[in-house]
Amino acid sequence: MMEWIVPHIPSREALESKMVLIPLFPFVGFLINGLFGRTFSKPFAGFVGTVAALSSFVVALMCVCHVHDTELGRAGLHVSYAKWLVTSDFSCSFGLYIDKLSSVMILVVTGIGTLIHLYSMGYMAHDRSVWRFFAYLNLFLFMMILLVLGDNILMTFVGWEGVGLCSYLLIGFWYEESKNAAAGMKAFVVNRIGDLGFLMGIFTLIAVFGTVNYVTAPVKGEGGSVTPQTTLDAKTKAVVVPQNPGLLDYTEALRLTYIKDEHSELPEKAELPKFATGGEKNTVSIPMSIPKGLGNSLAGLITLTCICLFIGATGKSAQIPLFVWLPDAMAGPTPVSALIHAATMVTSGIYMVCRLHSLFAFSETALLLICGVGAATALFAALIGLTQLDIKKVLAYSTVSQLGYMFIGLGAGAFSLGIFHVLTHAFFKALLFLGAGSVIHAMSNEQDMRKMGGLKGKLPWTFATMLIGSLALAGVPGTSGWFSKDNILATVLGRYNDTHNNLYLVFYIMGIVAAFCTAFYTFRLVFLTFFGENRSSEEVKHHIHESPWTMVLPLVVLAFLALAGGFLFGGMFIEEKSGGEAFEHLAIRNVPFHEEHSLHEAHTPNLILTGIVALLGIGLAFFRYGKGGNIPDPEKSNNLVYKASFNKFYVDEIYDALIVFPFCVISELLHWGMDIILIDGLVCGAAELVRNGSSLLKRIQTGLMNTYAFAILSGTVAFLIYLLIKVQ
């Protein structure tokens, strides 16, 4: 398929040795810029960063081509380097693993990453410390690559926290404004709350499966090493797992053993079978070294694990209740918003769920929860997005909302569609952010849409590309966004048809309403920004100009992808049958439907509905804002709902009042009450007691010789009297 992009694909062995370059290029770029960047000229620093990203992209592309187009590559490219952490409960090494799933992500990360590096060269050209910016960006790429390519969940966690760090650094890039630093800190802390869930998930995984590796270690073979697969022996019908199985090996083995039809369930611990292995260890069983207090039902434990991991995902992917950091994260430079807070980092939650999708597939409860949280987030964020005035805030809430859609997809069991929406969303949302950046750049850093307007003539390229992006975001049929979103909603409806669980219907309706809102606020943005009169000050007006080519080129490329992405890649992700068979191109197995026709029956009504709401939303936006002059002013509005939406439904304030404020007060109280008064009071009180007691005793020391003589005398007398009584 991709021969035309990369004419010559190196051999598997060569690729294995080159794979390390994917993370290494950005890392070296980070080191160069970080250590010596201070002495570089601004363009050169940008050049170093961009070249690092591009080189990484090229190597990644070669690997991906290999994985997709060759027979050997189907099992993925897997290289294990040095041991990292070896304990008695688990062990893991530094390993990179490209399979079909991660290949999608790695291309998004490095590809869009490269484009945004290029864009940043223009956008950040006048900044004081360009080198620092590019160092951070490269570090981010490095961490993101680790997250995506790590061959064990701990490596994923490394990347996970690493991108959180970069996000922190980049949000607070202009640290001289305290607000930005605060936003960065908020992002980090909220992410950490999610990470706590992730950590707990990892702990349970270790307790249940005794491993953190996704797959077993590669084995050297002809023409390169191969990762052994879990298979069903055709003759004996026995499940054969590789030695030292990874998580995915275990889940596959469990699926092959127990999930024979759609009514099967996982067994209790007592019935756990032993799986045959190919090597000298004949059988292997899931260790289940479960600590007391977690129960010992495998299904229950897996649900618990999934929920913990999903809590991690809500942090990073900005879902209810942890989405509050993402809008604030817009304090960072716009390319950062595009790369980290739209295209890549925030989707890592979805990636993580997909990575372990075979585990999540076992737990209906967890999937339902994911679906529900996704739907709620999609709707909630869309409602907030309706009234925002800051161009980046609108996009930020739309990102939260779109991430919600992805989780709806995952929760509906359509993992492939979740990833598909990640891909298309990366195209159009990066495009929109970069376009917004271009607008902001042109407007001398003005972000308030009330002061924009009428820019379509002055910024033709920006306008055209952003329009395409908006169409995709609004889900106009034919655009990439439509392909993914429509299919996700169809799956939810299909799920309802299949299970007759009313919750799915509720989620579906929420999704449709959110889709309507999305279309409305997207075009509200377009109309307010590009149509009507220009409402900026004269000085700003004077400076308005189209951006340089470094900024326009990425816009054009992304616009093309946003428009045509659905046609180009849709086949890889969209499910034709309802059987949940593994996608050849993605190595993902969606949760199968009970009834073959459930999904089919959902497609047509859903297609009509989504098309209608998208057009309705755009139409309403046109009627309200399309003619210009109708400038929103929330301060003057008396509509309570409108006000609540503009103020983000006071979520931040509620969190402040419920969590932050009590935490501060309790800490302060404990500091004074417990530490200083109680504990130190006791300690110092004891000391005081001794001191006061001895100052009483001190009186005895008169310094008068006679007193001492008297003491001796009375002592003697007492002793004698004692003797007198004692010795009869």
Add this chain to the structure above:
Amino acid sequence: MGFDLPFNVIADGGGLMNLKGCLILAGVIFSIGAWGVVARRNVLTVLISLELMLNAVNLVFASFARMHANMTQSANNATAGENGQIFALFIIAVAAAEAAVGLAILITYFRNKETVDTRDMKELKQ
């Protein structure tokens, strides 16, 4: 020096002049001396009281020496009955030394502080 009594003083008597009497007398004198040490604030008097106490002890030694008077130093008995008296002699020697040194300290102290009252001797307390 000294003169030797050619007769046994006690043997003919009995009555009050016995060991118990001597010991009680010694106790009373010792107590009076101790009283002086404790109650008096004048260092001179205190030193004199000390001499009283030492004398009381001497009396005890002499009494017991009298009790052991029949003990003779010989080849199979190394201890002599006079040992009590000898010890009393040593005590007298020590008392003399003590009085000398004590009084010398007193003089030095008086020269520096113009007082011999124990109520003024509180340097160590500060």
Add this chain to the structure above:
Amino acid sequence: MSDLAFIVAAVVCVLSAGLIVSRKNPVYSVVFMLPFFLGMTTIFVLLNATFLASIQMIVYGGAILVVFLFVIMLINLRPEELREDFSMLSWFISALAAGLLAATMALFANRGTTNDMEVKFASAIATREHGAIFGSIESIAYPLFEKQMIPFELASVLIVVATLGAVLLSKKRV
């Protein structure tokens, strides 16, 4: 006869001891030391410790008493300079303690002296070798210079040291 002598001597001793302790002016105390020592000497004689008695008289009456007198003259305390010494409470309490001490010691003496001891105390005295009498110079000299040679020498060293110390201490600073 010895009883009478003993009672007289004991009464003199106790009375003068009480006066020594209770006189405000140390000069009187020193003066009352003389009858005290005389009483003591008498008792020593009655106990057949004739040599001890003579030493008592010479050292105490001749040396120590005089030294005390010298010191009193040296520091030249006038009676009017002497501060009131009799705090009733401390006087009383210390008298009580001293009385208790005397009582307990008397009780001990009473309990400790057996009839056997009294007999030994009153028995006739064996004559020493070389024909010496108990308590005489000879009878003391033999054990003193044979068995107690080293303590004796040490005592002399002590006295030398004390002398030197006294001289050094009381020497006026140049």
Add this chain to the structure above:
Amino acid sequence: MLLTWLIVLPVLGALPMFLAREQNARELKVWAFVVTLATVVASLPLWFSFAPGANGYAFSEAHKWVEFKDAAGKVYLNIGFNLGVDGISSLLILLTTFIMPIAMLSSWNYIQKRQKEFYIAMLLLETAMIGVFAATDLFLFYVFFEASLLPMYIIIGVWGGEEKIYATTKFVIYTAFGSLLMFVALLFVYFKTGAQNFDVVQLTAALAKARTLPVGDPGQLTRNAEFWCFWAFALAFAIKVPLFPVHTWLPDAHVQSPTPGSVVLAAVMLKMGGYGFLRIVFPFFPVAVAQYSNLFMIICVIGIIYGSMMAFVQTDIKKLVAYSSVAHMGTCMLGVFSMTTTGVQGGVYQMLNHGISTSALFLLIGMLYERTHTRLIAFYGGIAKSVPVFTTAFIIVTLSSIGLPLTNGFIGEFTCLLGGFLRNPMLGLLASTGVILGAVYMLFAVKRMFFGTIRREDLKHLRDLDGREKLVLAPLVIAIFAMGVAPTAFFDRIKPAAETYIGYSYTPEKEMKAAVVEK
């Protein structure tokens, strides 16, 4: 003889300094630094040629030291100068020798008065600290344990801040209170069991035997006695760690101490507590440990959350770091008390991490203090602009402190919490909230100190790190990353020792078996 030399070397180095004059301060500094470097070199075999013998100790040596015999010629007190290291103590000695030259270098300008005495005290301190970790004789351990107090007492009391006397008195009385109780229990254990000497391994065996004796036997170690002894030892070590309710000496001591003092205190002296738990309490009193380990885990969890909350409200950056120490040591001890191999491995690793990252924080704060003479967080603000290198270093160390992956902090924290989780999931979850709270207080402080606009004119011209200061920090920063990327070597080293100490843990079956064997 290696360990003896290691112990003696700093003292030998200090001897000529007694004769030197205060005016030659510069030469003295260089000499003291050279001595500590020599100690580092001398300690290298602990890493490279570490080969434990049959009893698990490497570099064992035994010398007669104190021996009292009674009239019958029977030895009734036998204190040996017995040394040896296992996987845990060798690492802690290496940490000590590694930190000392850094501490020396950091005091270059900080210490201005009585320099000669200061460096002598530091060298004596090093001897005592190495001795604590090298001793295999319980009495010797106690001697060094106490001996390390004195130089620290002087260091805080003479070169400390405004309330140094209060702080140092509190520190010494607090710690001495615990260790005196320990001394009583130590003698009790020795005489009760009738052990031949104070060797830890032999005492352990003797105690195990005493436990199985029948009721009424005079040599029997009753449960009651064991629990009392356990509490005596545990209190001494808990104060040293310090665990939650007995931690209040730490903030005062740290704040008042001069930078090198804080560094050594945080890096090494706190570790003595955790080390004591592992080395002495676990083998000696397994029954009590089995009974109370849950309680101690709860205490650790409280310590983590409580320490973090305290750190959050501090206005003094040094106090903040001191309270963060309470939280970190809570994590570390959680791993130890989880009694799982992973947990103990992680606990020991976390000790090393804490030694590195917290001392780096103290060093950085000390450098800032040298420039501005204040530790109040509110005083600063926006100084990232004037001191970028310093800021970078501070953030790196902060990240290590809050356990970001690829720094050492993550490995330790992760394994400790995993150990805690595997033992008790609920406590593991609660303890893991420390991950969030750590980020909250550290980043909040970073934000207030480094970000925002500079309000004060003098902060605009703050001097950035000079060469010496970079030299001080470089090894620590390198260690932070090296230990985050390659923990395996350490974990392999710790594992046998950790398994030994866990192996002592009590189970009813084990005791029955032992009783049968005894019969």
